[in-house]
Amino acid sequence: xxxxxxxxxxxxxxxxxxxxxxxxxxxxxxxxxxxxxxxxxxxxxxxxxxxxxxxxxxxxxxxxxxxxxxxxxxxxxxxxxxxxxxxxxxxxxxxxxxxxxxxxxxxxxxxxxxxxxxxxxxxxxxxxxxxxxxxxxxxxxxxxxxxxxxxxxxxxxxxxxxxxxxxxxxxxxxxxxxxxxxxxxxxxxxxxxxxxxxxxxxxxxxxxxxxxxxxxxxxxxxxxxxxxxxxxxxxxxxxxxxxxxxxxxxxxxxxxxxxxxxxxxxxxxxxxxxxxxxx
Numbered sequence: 001x002x003x004x005x006x007x008x009x010x011x012x013x014x015x016x017x018x019x020x021x022x023x024x025x026x027x028x029x030x031x032x033x034x035x036x037x038x039x040x041x042x043x044x045x046x047x048x049x050x051x052x053x054x055x056x057x058x059x060x061x062x063x064x065x066x067x068x069x070x071x072x073x074x075x076x077x078x079x080x081x082x083x084x085x086x087x088x089x090x091x092x093x094x095x096x097x098x099x100x101x102x103x104x105x106x107x108x109x110x111x112x113x114x115x116x117x118x119x120x121x122x123x124x125x126x127x128x129x130x131x132x133x134x135x136x137x138x139x140x141x142x143x144x145x146x147x148x149x150x151x152x153x154x155x156x157x158x159x160x161x162x163x164x165x166x167x168x169x170x171x172x173x174x175x176x177x178x179x180x181x182x183x184x185x186x187x188x189x190x191x192x193x194x195x196x197x198x199x200x201x202x203x204x205x206x207x208x209x210x211x212x213x214x215x216x217x218x219x220x221x222x223x224x225x226x227x228x229x230x231x232x233x234x235x236x237x238x239x240x241x242x243x244x245x246x247x248x249x250x251x252x253x254x255x256x257x258x259x260x261x262x263x264x265x266x267x268x269x270x271x272x273x274x275x276x277x278x279x
Contacts, residue, residue: 029148
């Protein structure tokens with residue numbers, strides 16, 4: 001079975017973005033739909049990252065030393081992601097958006113998952129971490145996604161994407177550790193069911209969030225819905241482009257590091273080095 005590369009280093013990068021710098025309301029190339037897509041996604045991260053940390057750390061006892069060290073590095077990365085998305089979301093609200101209803105939707109989803117046994121939270125984290133990793137891959141692989149964006153906002157998203165790729169195997173390896181005594185088919189059945197539920201909720205909740213932010217821009221109606229669909233699935237088509245990587249999750253022998261995309265990390269870090277503000 002494929003596994004996390006032995007020479008992988010998970011490096012928390014303590015960087016800060018956009019402090020004291022106002023951001024245009026439509027910060028991504030003046031496009032309200034593109035802006036709403038990323039704003040709605042960012043709102044999920046502060047509480048979502050905390051959920052990921054809690055879910056993984058509950059199963060660190062008895063983990064092999066390498067995995068335990070990766071969980072610690074994963075935690076440090078996620079803490080900084082939380083901090084930077086709090087700062088980014090503050091810039092979103094400063095631009096005039098009310099994100100309270102989006103935050104309430106996140107709270108409701110997380111409360112429901114937390115009402116289940118901890119293994120359910122870990123399974124949800126494993127699925128969502130794969131989701132964020134393939135989104136991160138596509139974000140770095142195609143510069144059109146952030147073309148014309150606010151420089152500090154774009155730098156923050158690329159920085160986050162780098163670290164999502166880097167730690168993409170941690171939740172999955174923790175899942176394998178936590179379910180090592182399970183029959184193989186049970187492990188596959190549970191992870192497949194959870195991924196389907198996570199995907200459904202992700203698509204429904206993010207769509208509602210995008211449409212709510214666009215409503216605050218005074219934009220609605222069938223033409224706007226079609227424009228939103230076109231952005232997500234046609235051009236630049238982020239959701240369409242991750243489909244093959246999403247489907248790979250269900251294949252026998254899947255592991256996030258079956259596709260080693262660390263070259264994207266090196267390229268992104270070279271491009272973004274001058275942009276990030278010092279810690």
